[in-house]
Amino acid sequence: MTNERELTMAKAIAEAIDQEMERDERVFVMGEDVGVYGGIFGATQGLYDKYGPERVMDTPISETAFIGAATGAAAEGMRPIVELMFVDFFGVCMDQIYNHLAKNTYMSGGHARYPVVLTTAIGGGYNDAAQHSQCLYGLFAHVPGLKIVVPSTAYDAKGLMISAIRDDNPVMYFFHKGLMGLGWMKYHPRSVTPVPEAPYTIPFGQADVKRTGKDVTIVSLAMMVHRALDAAEELAKEGVEAEVIDLRTLVPLDKEAVVNSVKKTHRLLVVDEDYHSFGMTGEIAAIVAEEALDYLDAPIRRLAVPDVPIPYSRPLEQFVLPSAERIAATVRSMMG
Amino acid sequence: MNLTKEQLLTMYRQMWTIRHFEDEMAAAYMEGKTPAFDIGSGPVPGEMHLAAGQEPVAVGACMHLRKEDTVVGTHRPHHFAIAKGIELNKLAAEIFGKATGLGKGKGGHMHLFDVEHKFSCSGIVGASFPPACGAALAAKKMGKDWVAVAFAGEGAANQGSFHEALNLAALWKLPVIFIIEDNSWAISVSKRQSTAIPDNSQRAAGYGIPGVRVDENDVLAVYEVVGEAVQRARRGEGPSLIEVKTDRLYGHFQGDPELYRPKDEVPTLRANDPILRFGKQLLEQGFATQSDLDAAREAAKADVDAAFAFARQSPYPAPESALEDVFVS
Numbered sequence: 163m164t165n166e167r168e169l170t171m172a173k174a175i176a177e178a179i180d181q182e183m184e185r186d187e188r189v190f191v192m193g194e195d196v197g198v199y200g201g202i203f204g205a206t207q208g209l210y211d212k213y214g215p216e217r218v219m220d221t222p223i224s225e226t227a228f229i230g231a232a233t234g235a236a237a238e239g240m241r242p243i244v245e246l247m248f249v250d251f252f253g254v255c256m257d258q259i260y261n262h263l264a265k266n267t268y269m270s271g272g273h274a275r276y277p278v279v280l281t282t283a284i285g286g287g288y289n290d291a292a293q294h295s296q297c298l299y300g301l302f303a304h305v306p307g308l309k310i311v312v313p314s315t316a317y318d319a320k321g322l323m324i325s326a327i328r329d330d331n332p333v334m335y336f337f338h339k340g341l342m343g344l345g346w347m348k349y350h351p352r353s354v355t356p357v358p359e360a361p362y363t364i365p366f367g368q369a370d371v372k373r374t375g376k377d378v379t380i381v382s383l384a385m386m387v388h389r390a391l392d393a394a395e396e397l398a399k400e401g402v403e404a405e406v407i408d409l410r411t412l413v414p415l416d417k418e419a420v421v422n423s424v425k426k427t428h429r430l431l432v433v434d435e436d437y438h439s440f441g442m443t444g445e446i447a448a449i450v451a452e453e454a455l456d457y458l459d460a461p462i463r464r465l466a467v468p469d470v471p472i473p474y475s476r477p478l479e480q481f482v483l484p485s486a487e488r489i490a491a492t493v494r495s496m497m498g
Numbered sequence: 499m500n501l502t503k504e505q506l507l508t509m510y511r512q513m514w515t516i517r518h519f520e521d522e523m524a525a526a527y528m529e530g531k532t533p534a535f536d537i538g539s540g541p542v543p544g545e546m547h548l549a550a551g552q553e554p555v556a557v558g559a560c561m562h563l564r565k566e567d568t569v570v571g572t573h574r575p576h577h578f579a580i581a582k583g584i585e586l587n588k589l590a591a592e593i594f595g596k597a598t599g600l601g602k603g604k605g606g607h608m609h610l611f612d613v614e615h616k617f618s619c620s621g622i623v624g625a626s627f628p629p630a631c632g633a634a635l636a637a638k639k640m641g642k643d644w645v646a647v648a649f650a651g652e653g654a655a656n657q658g659s660f661h662e663a664l665n666l667a668a669l670w671k672l673p674v675i676f677i678i679e680d681n682s683w684a685i686s687v688s689k690r691q692s693t694a695i696p697d698n699s700q701r702a703a704g705y706g707i708p709g710v711r712v713d714e715n716d717v718l719a720v721y722e723v724v725g726e727a728v729q730r731a732r733r734g735e736g737p738s739l740i741e742v743k744t745d746r747l748y749g750h751f752q753g754d755p756e757l758y759r760p761k762d763e764v765p766t767l768r769a770n771d772p773i774l775r776f777g778k779q780l781l782e783q784g785f786a787t788q789s790d791l792d793a794a795r796e797a798a799k800a801d802v803d804a805a806f807a808f809a810r811q812s813p814y815p816a817p818e819s820a821l822e823d824v825f826v827s
Contacts (some may be wrong), residue, residue: 346537
């Protein structure tokens with residue numbers, strides 16, 4: 163077949179889960195509105211019709227109970243996929259995630275296995291304000307014991323989801339609402355990509371160079387990969403070739419890809435939709451400072467949400483979210 | 499019934515204020531979202547949860563409250579805010595994201611804060627119970643007869659925060675009233691699918707406090723039951739739990755396809771509109787004439803229209819102001 167079909171990220175995720183549910187009867191899905199509704203962001207669409215309420219379970223609004231139950235069921239050999247509707251809702255169930263799901267394997271001396279995939283929606287840009295727009299993957303990458311997956315395209319989303327389900331460790335899988343290809347929310351068209359029908363995996367800890375360039379390295383993930391690519395297109399017109407690295411997973415982190423790119427381009431800009439301080443941008447900057455400081459021709463720069471909660475009003479939100487224009491302007495300021 | 503004609507008409511008018519506010523908001527929300535719906539477009543972007551049909555709960559309960567009593571609402575908060583007396587202009591302006599809004603455009607429709615009227619709400623399900631306990635605790639410590647009311651949906655009664663707060667309030671005999679709005683649906687999941695018992699008020703037994711179910715979406719029935727709970731709280735006899743059967747006339751959010759909902763449900767609910775029923779009752783029992791009712795409804799409409807005009811005419815906040823207010827100065 164020459165013309166490969168294209169999928170939205172939501173459909174790619176649902177297809178990955180479907181194929182793994184077919185392959186392995188231990189896989190099942192729990193969460194709020196994951197059944198008849200198909201997931202508020204479509205990540206479980208079609209699964210209820212195919213597998214029924216025994217394997218695609220709508221839950222009460224009781225995240226501590228059902229996410230904790232996923233840990234317990236995984237310990238017995240099941241392979242649950244649980245959805246936390248918005249990552250912002252973590253507060254009601256954080257103990258089960260942070261102190262149990264993340265740490266039990268270590269505390270058991272590596273004996274206990276928790277093959278849980280915890281899916282959750284992230285991201286702003288559509289005026290949903292401070293409690294429904296955060297990214298927060300940095301928070302979950304901070305605690306040891308959770309693998310952190312943050313795809314930016316449909317192709318990556320499917321392969322990373324299959325890897326997540328087959329992994330014997332807890333995986334948190336963050337999907338950006340503005341990349342899901344929903345009918346009711348504007349999405350970045352570049353997130354829709356050709357997706358092979360047959361199951362495939364993408365290994366964790368392998369960043370993807372989404373655009374090659376020689377002048378500056380832009381490291382990012384999720385929506386900001388696309389903003390960086392938009393900026394790179396503009397910069398190319400001015401003769402500046404940006405290399406855009408999509409980390410795809412934060413844990414494990416592909417340090418080598420970042421360091422090697424910086425050794426080539428000699429400039430680093432890290433772009434994140436998460437908060438500025440104590441997060442992904444600082445981590446990447448520190449790694450490059452530790453391992454490639456001598457290669458830098460300009461100070462490392464970071465663009466992220468400037469340590470304020472996500473505001474509601476459109477001009478305020480647009481002010482705090484990194485944009486392609488601001489990415490391009492920052493790169494220009496580094497090129498002198 | 500110990501309500502005067504004037505009070506009854508105030509309640510009637512307030513219910514219409516809420517209804518008009520929600521209907522106007524539904525219309526404003528769709529501006530800029532056709533033909534292709536995009537949640538982030540138009541003068542009112544983001545999620546929008548409207549409370550049309552749930553007026554009896556807010557109005558029946560808040561009639562008992564004073565300015566110094568605290569109300570903590572939910573992600574579907576407009577009816578509570580209006581019934582608690584928040585200025586309509588500031589409420590509307592906040593939802594339009596304007597500098598003149600309650601939170602200068604920072605909070606938005608799910609995150610309304612009015613310090614003066616002691617009102618707040620949250621976009622997180624089940625988040626209302628603990629802070630209401632705190633307000634009640636503060637009143638007790640300060641020797642005031644103030645009460646606090648936590649509103650929540652029936653879906654929130656399955657959160658840990660509900661059970662922890664009930665125990666704490668019962669243990670410390672806090673002057674707090676927990677009011678569950680049972681509109682039958684937690685987004686697409688029905689109460690029957692999500693809750694082990696049909697009546698959340700029975701859960702009060704687990705904490706040794708009074709629990710009452712109001713089976714009708716009726717403002718006077720709510721008024722009566724909440725009245726007892728508020729008096730009990732003011733007397734220092736502790737918390738109560740009330741569940742009210744109410745009706746959500748719109749979707750969970752605007753744009754909700756509602757494929758999970760039986761097709762005849764909303765028309766049936768609309769045929770049993772709680773405001774029209776209340777008006778009819780006032781007429782039949784001689785508490786109001788048709789012209790009283792018409793005047794109240796028109797006054798409510800005028801208030802809402804003025805608030806929306808204010809909101810639309812108000813300026814947006816300066817973009818850089820996004821960086822302010824993380825801490826008080």
